[in-house]
Amino acid sequence: DAGVTQSPTHLIKTRGQHVTLRCSPISGHKSVSWYQQVLGQGPQFIFQYYEKEERGRGNFPDRFSARQFPNYSSELNVNALLLGDSALYLCASSSSGLVNEQFFGPGTRLTVL
Amino acid sequence: GQNIDQPTEMTATEGAIVQINCTYQTSGFNGLFWYQQHAGEAPTFLSYNVLDGLEEKGRFSSFLSRSKGYSYLLLKELQMKDSASYLCAVSLDSNYQLIWGAGTKLIIKP
Numbered sequence: 001d002a003g004v005t006q007s008p009t010h011l012i013k014t015r016g017q018h019v020t021l022r023c024s025p026i027s028g029h030k031s032v033s034w035y036q037q038v039l040g041q042g043p044q045f046i047f048q049y050y051e052k053e054e055r056g057r058g059n060f061p062d063r064f065s066a067r068q069f070p071n072y073s074s075e076l077n078v079n080a081l082l083l084g085d086s087a088l089y090l091c092a093s094s095s096s097g098l099v100n101e102q103f104f105g106p107g108t109r110l111t112v113l
Numbered sequence: 114g115q116n117i118d119q120p121t122e123m124t125a126t127e128g129a130i131v132q133i134n135c136t137y138q139t140s141g142f143n144g145l146f147w148y149q150q151h152a153g154e155a156p157t158f159l160s161y162n163v164l165d166g167l168e169e170k171g172r173f174s175s176f177l178s179r180s181k182g183y184s185y186l187l188l189k190e191l192q193m194k195d196s197a198s199y200l201c202a203v204s205l206d207s208n209y210q211l212i213w214g215a216g217t218k219l220i221i222k223p
Contacts, residue, residue: 033209042117042200042213043156056210090155097209100144104155 025093141206
């Protein structure tokens with residue numbers, strides 16, 4: 001079985017642009033969580049979606065939004081990019097949303113110039 | 114607020130034992146995780162402690178004291194491939210959100 005997949009692997013954008021990151025969970029998993037990891041720091045929780053509804057949101061500005069599709073894949077959108085948005089964006093999937101059973105994807109490395 | 118503290122960096126010798134400490138102060142607690150992360154890669158799960166005590170899994174062991182807000186990860190018979198960052202993370206009461214420490218970079222020398 002395929003694990004969690006994310007696309008693209010790497011991405012370079014300029015300030016002010018918009019970006020969309022994609023995540024496909026493990027087959028059968030209904031929950032997707034998004035994390036931002038700035039270099040040298042631990043991941044920061046952004047969102048969790050379960051059964052296409054937002055279950056939780058971290059302390060991120062409204063420029064960050066996400067959604068989950070009927071097939072449980074998810075998109076993370078970031079508008080008006082800032083230099084500080086440069087980070088590794090991690091997606092994790094689980095069957096029920098509980099963190100003790102989540103699996104991480106390889107991440108998308110976003111660089112904002 | 115939520116606070117998780119770990120040493121920034123540690124150095125150890127191949128074949129030796131190293132203990133990485135983690136202290137936490139969080140608004141709730143449902144369990145403590147340890148993850149390993151190689152540079153540029155996603156975190157991989159190592160251990161999960163809910164109750165006080167020591168959990169042993171091969172060369173890796175993890176200890177938790179809930180009353181002290183303290184955990185450690187013990188790595189035995191260190192190998193060069195153990196060079197990585199080790200992240201401590203706490204699950205809050207809701208159990209769907211993890212609060213992470215900044216990670217401890219472990220450098221293994223021959």
